[in-house]
Amino acid sequence: MSEHLWDEYRRIIGGARTIAVVGASAEPGKSAHEIPAYLLRKGFNVIPVNPHHRRVLGRPSFASLLDIGEPVDVVDVFRPAPETPAVARQALQIGARALWLQLGIVSDEARDIAEAAGLRVIMNRCLGAVHAELELAGEPTRTT
Template sequence: MDWKNNLVEDDAGVRDVLTSSRRVAVLGIRSETHAHKPAYGVPHFLQQHGYDIVPVSVHGERGPILGQPTYSAVADVPGAVDVVEVFRRAEDIDAHVDDLLAKKPRAVWFQLGIRNDGAAERLARAGIRVVQDRCMKVELMKVLQEQASFRPGAPS
């Protein structure tokens, strides 16, 4: 299989990642003291919509975030992870690729504004699906809106 097929660049692929995932490790999550930042607000929104959020702090925060224990590396998270959502600057992602490869989640999602094609290629070549430069909250809101507007038997 061509590794480029693991680069998720269309809406259908994004929807598939979201709807087939439940456990999301958030690399670079922020604590409640930074509730105004997307690195807290997005995982909080996901948690409110049924996702199991696993905090992975790179900012030195200790203790629970969103009521969950915090880990210092993705590979330290017990059990399987469906998606790792990444809140790191593009130039900082390379330092985390080996950690991501060690955990081997089904997908890695670089948040809106974050693109690192070299890291994405390494992950994709390892069989991990990669979404770049998209917001999980915005994309989930689209999926929820689609689901709410779909009513079986309704006139189209």
Template sequence: MAFENPSREQIKELLEQAGAIAVVGLSDKPDRTSYMVAHAMQERGYRIIPVNPTVTGTILGETCYASLIEVPEPISIVNVFRRSDQVVPIAEEAVRIGAKVFWLQQGIVNEEAAGICEENGITVIMDRCIKVEDAVTRPNRF
């Protein structure tokens, strides 16, 4: 059976229920898409947790962690900015930490990672921008 993203209504519900959003691959460079998207989500009131093994310190005023396993609080959504061929280990970590949603940003698709998450009860969204989906499904957030 071919993969299908949740409906826009389901995505809206997932975003309404979102706790902390771990952004895997979040860059500390303001000109990078991951930074711009995470900053916009933070501005809209979401709790962003940076995950990037090459950055020490903070990004967007939040402590950066090397992996999902190191994050000391529950993660609702794992939002991934990594190449498609690099997401399977991230999916496995998402399962280990009990994430609710595994979200691959626009242009990122990995059926194996999706299968790992779905088999463990995690909702999967692929090839969609979380910032765009938030703006479309929740235009009047504030």
């Protein structure tokens, strides 16, 4: 993997305090549950976004990004690729700084929407795994 890509991961994760997780799951064992739980344990303010749950990981869950009443740094997405352009548009509306599509999720349209507005975009990579790799390498994983 290129050093440029690792630099981008460092900038996104290191500068993040609040991560909204679109598609967060209340079911232990699912990646959409385990990754937000990991991020919580690492000190991030995790905001679940899932209209089918009132609470996820003991935290209030919002129906959409537009319902969140606080600043969000990173929007982490656990939804199918066809849904991600709408998520990218909402990420822009709430002033997020980065759009992160989880492992297996790729959308050129979502990337184009987000990048055109200046958001950093990562696709097809697990945020939790990248964070863990940065920690193992002795990288600072929080700057705020």
